[in-house]
Amino acid sequence: MIPEIGQFALALALATALVQSVLPMLGAARGNALWMRSARSSSIAQLVFIGIAFAALMQAFVVSDFTVANVVENSNSLKPMLFKIAGTWGSHEGSLLLWVLILAAFGAGVALFGSNIPDALKARTLSVQAWISTGFLSFLLLTSNPFERVFPPPLDGNDLNPLLQDVGLAMHPPLLYFGYVGFSIVFSFAVAALIEGRVDAAWARWVRPWTLAAWMSLTAGIALGSWWAYYELGWGGWWFWDPVENVSFMPWLLGTALLHSAIVTEKRDAFKSWTILLAILTFSLSLLGTFIVRSGLLTSVHAFAVDPERGLYILGLLGVTIGGSLTLYAWRAPSMEGGGLFAPVSREAGLLINNLLLATATGTVLFGTLYPLFMEALTGDKVSVGPPYFNATFIPIMLPLVVAMAIGPFLSWKRADLKGVLQRLWFVAVLAGLAGLATWYLARGGPVLAYLSVAIAVWLLIATLREWAVRIRLFDVPTAEAMRRARNLPRAAHGMTLAHTGLAVAMLGFIGSTAWKSEEIVFVQPGSVIEIAGFDVRFDGVETVRGPNYIADRGTLAVSRNGDSVTTLYPERRSYPVARSSTTESAIRSTLAGDLYASLAEPASETVADQGAWTLRILYEPLVNFIWIGAAMLVLGGGLSLSDRRLRVGAPRRASRSGPVATPAE
Amino acid sequence: MKRAIAALPILVALIIGAFFLWGLNPDRDPSAIPSVLISQPAPEFDLPPVEGVGLPGLSRADLYGNPEPVVVNVFASWCVPCRAEHAVLTRMVERDGVRLFGINYKDKPDDARVWLEELGNPYERIGSDLDGRAGIEWGLSGVPETFIVAGDGTVLYRYVGPVVGAAAEKKFATALAQARSRDGGTS
Numbered sequence: 001m002i003p004e005i006g007q008f009a010l011a012l013a014l015a016t017a018l019v020q021s022v023l024p025m026l027g028a029a030r031g032n033a034l035w036m037r038s039a040r041s042s043s044i045a046q047l048v049f050i051g052i053a054f055a056a057l058m059q060a061f062v063v064s065d066f067t068v069a070n071v072v073e074n075s076n077s078l079k080p081m082l083f084k085i086a087g088t089w090g091s092h093e094g095s096l097l098l099w100v101l102i103l104a105a106f107g108a109g110v111a112l113f114g115s116n117i118p119d120a121l122k123a124r125t126l127s128v129q130a131w132i133s134t135g136f137l138s139f140l141l142l143t144s145n146p147f148e149r150v151f152p153p154p155l156d157g158n159d160l161n162p163l164l165q166d167v168g169l170a171m172h173p174p175l176l177y178f179g180y181v182g183f184s185i186v187f188s189f190a191v192a193a194l195i196e197g198r199v200d201a202a203w204a205r206w207v208r209p210w211t212l213a214a215w216m217s218l219t220a221g222i223a224l225g226s227w228w229a230y231y232e233l234g235w236g237g238w239w240f241w242d243p244v245e246n247v248s249f250m251p252w253l254l255g256t257a258l259l260h261s262a263i264v265t266e267k268r269d270a271f272k273s274w275t276i277l278l279a280i281l282t283f284s285l286s287l288l289g290t291f292i293v294r295s296g297l298l299t300s301v302h303a304f305a306v307d308p309e310r311g312l313y314i315l316g317l318l319g320v321t322i323g324g325s326l327t328l329y330a331w332r333a334p335s336m337e338g339g340g341l342f343a344p345v346s347r348e349a350g351l352l353i354n355n356l357l358l359a360t361a362t363g364t365v366l367f368g369t370l371y372p373l374f375m376e377a378l379t380g381d382k383v384s385v386g387p388p389y390f391n392a393t394f395i396p397i398m399l400p401l402v403v404a405m406a407i408g409p410f411l412s413w414k415r416a417d418l419k420g421v422l423q424r425l426w427f428v429a430v431l432a433g434l435a436g437l438a439t440w441y442l443a444r445g446g447p448v449l450a451y452l453s454v455a456i457a458v459w460l461l462i463a464t465l466r467e468w469a470v471r472i473r474l475f476d477v478p479t480a481e482a483m484r485r486a487r488n489l490p491r492a493a494h495g496m497t498l499a500h501t502g503l504a505v506a507m508l509g510f511i512g513s514t515a516w517k518s519e520e521i522v523f524v525q526p527g528s529v530i531e532i533a534g535f536d537v538r539f540d541g542v543e544t545v546r547g548p549n550y551i552a553d554r555g556t557l558a559v560s561r562n563g564d565s566v567t568t569l570y571p572e573r574r575s576y577p578v579a580r581s582s583t584t585e586s587a588i589r590s591t592l593a594g595d596l597y598a599s600l601a602e603p604a605s606e607t608v609a610d611q612g613a614w615t616l617r618i619l620y621e622p623l624v625n626f627i628w629i630g631a632a633m634l635v636l637g638g639g640l641s642l643s644d645r646r647l648r649v650g651a652p653r654r655a656s657r658s659g660p661v662a663t664p665a666e
Numbered sequence: 667m668k669r670a671i672a673a674l675p676i677l678v679a680l681i682i683g684a685f686f687l688w689g690l691n692p693d694r695d696p697s698a699i700p701s702v703l704i705s706q707p708a709p710e711f712d713l714p715p716v717e718g719v720g721l722p723g724l725s726r727a728d729l730y731g732n733p734e735p736v737v738v739n740v741f742a743s744w745c746v747p748c749r750a751e752h753a754v755l756t757r758m759v760e761r762d763g764v765r766l767f768g769i770n771y772k773d774k775p776d777d778a779r780v781w782l783e784e785l786g787n788p789y790e791r792i793g794s795d796l797d798g799r800a801g802i803e804w805g806l807s808g809v810p811e812t813f814i815v816a817g818d819g820t821v822l823y824r825y826v827g828p829v830v831g832a833a834a835e836k837k838f839a840t841a842l843a844q845a846r847s848r849d850g851g852t853s
Contacts, residue, residue: 277675284679311690319683326676333672370682377688384807521746601750615750 003068003147006056010097010147013049013104014137016042020130024123028196036123043111043126046133047104054101057146058088067153070094070146075157086170092310093146095173099290100136102181106210107133110185117206124192125185132184135317143310172228176221176248180286182214183255187283190276191325194332199276204266207279209642211262215255216638222248223631230624231588238513238627241390246369247289250362254282257358260351268340268348268413273333274355280329284322285362291318343415350408350416357401364393395449402456402507405500406463410470428466432459443516450515457511461504468497492644499637506630512594512623524616533620535596536560537569542600542614550574552585555600555614559589571600571616594622703813703821709803713793717775719782724767724793730819735845736765738813739789740801742773743781745809747828752785754829759788764842768792771801771809814841817849 020042027035060068061084064077075087089098107129114122140146189207193199225248230238239245258278264271291314342348368385375383410421436455469475471493472485518533526541540556557569569587576582586599601615703709712725729736739755741748758764768789770778775794795801804813807826814823823841828834
């Protein structure tokens with residue numbers, strides 16, 4: 001019964017979305033206030049209906065209702081409750097339901113909290129949001145019904161892969177989706193603005209909180225996914241430039257560009273059509289991110305639920321959404337008025353450089369990700385594009401970006417005094433150079449690029465802190481006065497400082513764990529000692545231990561440094577007899593300075609195993625934890641900026657309605 | 667001009683979309699790696715020996731006119747799975763009397779020599795493919811890869827990745843047994 005209620009609720013949500021697609025849009029065109037306001041109630045109704053459907057599916061998972069095909073395929077009565085709940089979005093159908101739920105939540109969010117947005121713009125935005133929701137709800141109902149029944153019901157379900165039963169993985173998709181789908185409302189705002197034919201500073205301010213919220217969750221989602229791969233999967237790395245990772249990274253890059261270009265639109269009424277284009281492209285890449293892997297277009301280590309049959313429907317949806325919005329853009333954008341002028345050296349120019357570099361970086365990642373498909377279509381050759389391509393193209397674009405990022409905040413709007421800024425920064429440059437040299441002195445090895453990158457990261461770190469100090473006149477005035485200034489500074493300014501510092505910290509983590517990573521893969525026998533990164537690791541043999549549902553070979557590694565005992569590591573190889581699979585449980589000693597990471601591989605062959613020898617993989621990843629700390633700072637910085645007064649209270653109203661009005665909508 | 671620029675994004679999107687449409691062909695499996703070499707004569711290549719190892723190099727001529735199939739293994743000292751595979755290969759040579767030829771792929775001769783000194787040398791001949799040219803001829807997708815070449819120089823089988831673990835070793839042994847019966851039948 002409950003699954004049928006869920007399905008019925010979905011059908012009602014589709015019907016509501018259809019009405020919402022048409023009525024408010026017509027109302028906005030004809031100036032009918034009643035029709036426009038219908039968007040508010042229909043957005044909330046949509047959220048309620050999809051919420052009911054989602055709760056119904058979750059109920060089926062919680063009580064292990066094996067008459068529902070989706071539950072049979074993705075759950076098991078013995079699974080812990082947390083993973084039963086997470087199973088709701090563990091399948092293609094369930095994750096799509098989560099996707100439309102978040103879509104509806106953002107629509108309802110604008111309907112509820114967007115009281116400062118003019119009726120016509122809000123009505124159009126919510127209508128566009130309903131177009132997207134109509135497309136994906138119909139996709140869900142027609143091709144991927146999550147409530148399909150099976151008869152006769154089996155006694156128990158097929159389990160979820162043990163590797164996937166992890167708290168990190170349970171939380172990773174919702175966060176990532178929140179980010180992906182969050183950009184949908186920004187997209188809807190952009191399309192509504194194109195239909196309306198006007199973009200101004202007020203528009204940029206209304207869009208900003210939604211962009212920030214989406215960007216924050218995307219950042220958290222990507223960081224969590226990478227953290228999970230690093231700690232749980234025992235892959236010994238945190239980023240692999242795999243297609244699935246790239247498609248989540250591209251919207252992040254463009255979303256970051258959007259955050260910055262929207263500032264220019266808000267403050268200086270410039271970059272309008274560029275901001276609109278970024279809004280459209282960011283969501284387009286998010287759509288690509290959600291669907292490219294499921295359609296079976298590219299191959300990936302993460303691919304789950306690949307079904308080319310659904311691919312055509314997905315491509316159709318993407319075609320209408322992306323193609324439609326870009327066609328609208330090609331038609332309406334040229335008539336948009338350019339905004340304020342600025343000198344080649346100014347805050348605007350700095351942000352322009354930021355946008356150009358971020359867009360170029362996105363382009364290179366997109367090209368590398370799709371290159372195998374292009375090559376196969378054109379020449380029939382199968383190629384794979386790996387980290388060397390991405391490292392060679394992406395890093396040279398990002399380093400100048402980081403250099404410019406330190407200078408940008410010092411520049412004033414319209415026309416800046418570059419000489420004055422550089423005079424303020426010369427000692428930062430000296431400190432950064434010294435940091436690079438000090439690293440060279442301490443590490444004595446590794447690529448030159450690494451020392452350069454350390455210097456650049458330190459440059460960003462100190463320059464960002466210096467900019468903050470200049471703003472509150474720290475050291476120039478008594479400390480109490482500086483603190484009072486700090487309190488009066490807009491939260492968005494603190495947010496920027498925190499986020500930029502976070503990037504510098506994360507960058508140190510990227511560099512440290514890439515350039516000075518040490519790795520040893522050796523055959524060991526009880527008593528063997530391996531030296532790595534100043535540690536002596538003694539292998540004390542392997543014993544067999546029993547867990548609740550697995551049997552493990554557990555190795556004992558005594559770690560010491562200069563003769564002093566540091567810790568003991570217990571890497572395991574677990575085999576699950578029921579699921580007939582095995583996992584590697586790495587042992588990690590984690591400190592701020594770096595992670596010592598050990599995993600036990602199977603004996604290379606029976607003959608060697610007879611002598612008690614094992615293959616042992618030991619890694620030392622310096623500074624790797626800086627990555628997660630930096631990511632957390634980025635998210636917190638976004639949060640601070642989101643809580644800024646300017647965004648909460650609808651500060652100045654939209655500028656006078658008179659003046660040069662752009663072409664009418666219809 | 668402004669119009670043309672505004673139309674650029676949709677053009678790019680359409681081109682990418684056309685590729686996607688092509689890629690959705692249900693018969694297409696992006697993860698399958700075809701091998702054009704199977705049942706074909708071994709490719710043309712001529713590799714010098716690895717300096718300091720004291721074994722002859724490897725060329726196409728060495729794969730012709732053998733009384734029984736030979737195994738060509740592509741390895742490198744920087745390749746982690748190769749280390750695990752090495753023990754399996756050594757056992758094949760010692761226990762099953764397989765003739766094993768090596769292609770040392772993009773590896774410094776010194777590193778390769780140290781690696782072989784540490785683990786032992788089961789190879790009969792090793793060609794040093796420093797620039798990866800022979801690797802292209804053989805259509806490598808990675809290291810290690812192992813080929814079975816019949817006595818008449820025909821490539822019979824290709825194994826991508828390390829031949830390690832019971833399942834992989836069985837698969838390889840079956841292919842080798844088939845190759846041997848084929849050569850036994852023709853000669």
